[in-house]
Amino acid sequence: MIPSGKRQDPSVGKRFPFRMSHVSRQVRGFLVTPHWHDHLEFIKIVEGRVTVTLDNQTFTAERDDILYINSRQVHAIAAHPDVPAQVKGMIFDRLFVTNLLEGFETRHIYSLFVQANRVCNPIRRNDPLWETLNRELELADDEYKRKEICYEMTIKSCIYRMLTTLMRSYAKQLPSLEKDEVSLRPALQYIEEKFAERLSLEEVSRLISRSPSRFSRLFKEVTGLTFTDYLAATRINMAKQMLVTGQWTITEIAEKTGFCNVHYFGKVFKEAAGLSPLQFRNEALRKGFLE
Numbered sequence: 001m002i003p004s005g006k007r008q009d010p011s012v013g014k015r016f017p018f019r020m021s022h023v024s025r026q027v028r029g030f031l032v033t034p035h036w037h038d039h040l041e042f043i044k045i046v047e048g049r050v051t052v053t054l055d056n057q058t059f060t061a062e063r064d065d066i067l068y069i070n071s072r073q074v075h076a077i078a079a080h081p082d083v084p085a086q087v088k089g090m091i092f093d094r095l096f097v098t099n100l101l102e103g104f105e106t107r108h109i110y111s112l113f114v115q116a117n118r119v120c121n122p123i124r125r126n127d128p129l130w131e132t133l134n135r136e137l138e139l140a141d142d143e144y145k146r147k148e149i150c151y152e153m154t155i156k157s158c159i160y161r162m163l164t165t166l167m168r169s170y171a172k173q174l175p176s177l178e179k180d181e182v183s184l185r186p187a188l189q190y191i192e193e194k195f196a197e198r199l200s201l202e203e204v205s206r207l208i209s210r211s212p213s214r215f216s217r218l219f220k221e222v223t224g225l226t227f228t229d230y231l232a233a234t235r236i237n238m239a240k241q242m243l244v245t246g247q248w249t250i251t252e253i254a255e256k257t258g259f260c261n262v263h264y265f266g267k268v269f270k271e272a273a274g275l276s277p278l279q280f281r282n283e284a285l286r287k288g289f290l291e
Contacts (some may be wrong), residue, residue, distance in 0.1 A: 016152050017093035018159075020144045022046075022088040024086040031087055034076040040071040040114070041164065042137055043077070045122075048085025054121060060211050065122035066133050068166065071114055071224070090137055092159060094224075095233060112224045113170050132165045154228070179249045183208050184222050187215070195234045196258040201227050235259065236272045243281040249276045 017039075022168045023031050024047075032043075046129045052061050053076045054069070061067065069075050071094045080083040094114055123130050143151040150190065160253040162253075186207045191199065204227065205215035219227050235257040254265035269277050 020141050032077040036074045039091050040094045043067040046086040048083050061122040068119040069123050100153045134164045202241045
C-alpha cells in the first residue's frame, strides 16, 4: 500500500547509498516537511524541542532524542515557535546491507524488521538502545564529514551496529516466527543456490506448495520485494563480489549470475549500482575493497 503524503527520493548516491544532513532552517515552521521514502533513516535532535509526526502518531522530541524512520513511513518535524532547533539525519538505502547479511535467520529477521513499525520513538538517553545508536551515529557523521580513505567501510560498520542493536531488541518481541514466514525458507534457500539458473515464479512456488499468486503475496510480505526484484538483487550482489576478484571477464560473470547476455547484464547492473560493471570493478579495485 502506498502511503499518503509526498514521496521523496533523497540523493543518497547509488555507488555509496548513504548521506548525512544537518537542518536548522525552517520551511513554513517545518525542519522536515511531511514526506516518505523507501530508505531507512535515523534522526537526532541536536538542539531545541520539536513536534514529530510519524504516520498517524504525533509526539514531542527534545535534545539528544533519536528517531528511527522505517521505510515508507510518512514523517515530519516541526519546530516550536521562537525556539531554535536543529536536527541531523542519517539516511541510507534499505538494501544497503543485505548483500553482507550472514545466514537465513538474520536476513529473515531483517526483512521482517524493515516491514514492521515497532521501534518506540523517540529513543531517549535513558533507553538501553540510546548509547550505542548515538555513538555510532556520531562516528558515521564524523567519517562522512572527513571522508578519509576507507570512510565507507567505517560507516557500514556503524550502520551494522545500529541495526543489530534494533534488530535484537525487535527479535525479543517475536515469540516465534509465523508459520507462513517459516514456510518460505526453502524457497529463499533455493534462490540462493540456483540464482544463476533460469528460475520461474511457478517453479519456486511449488517448493512450498503454494499457488503462484499466493506465493507472490507471501514473498512480498516477508522480504519486502517482489520475487523478480529479489532474484535480480541476489544476482547483482553476487556479480559485485565476482567483479572485484578479477578472476572472470564481465561476459563470464554475466553468464555465471544468470543474465541472458552481457548487454542486458550491463543495463541492469548500471541501474542498480549507478556504474557499469567495468567502472564498478575499476573503482573497487582502486580503493582496495568491495563497495
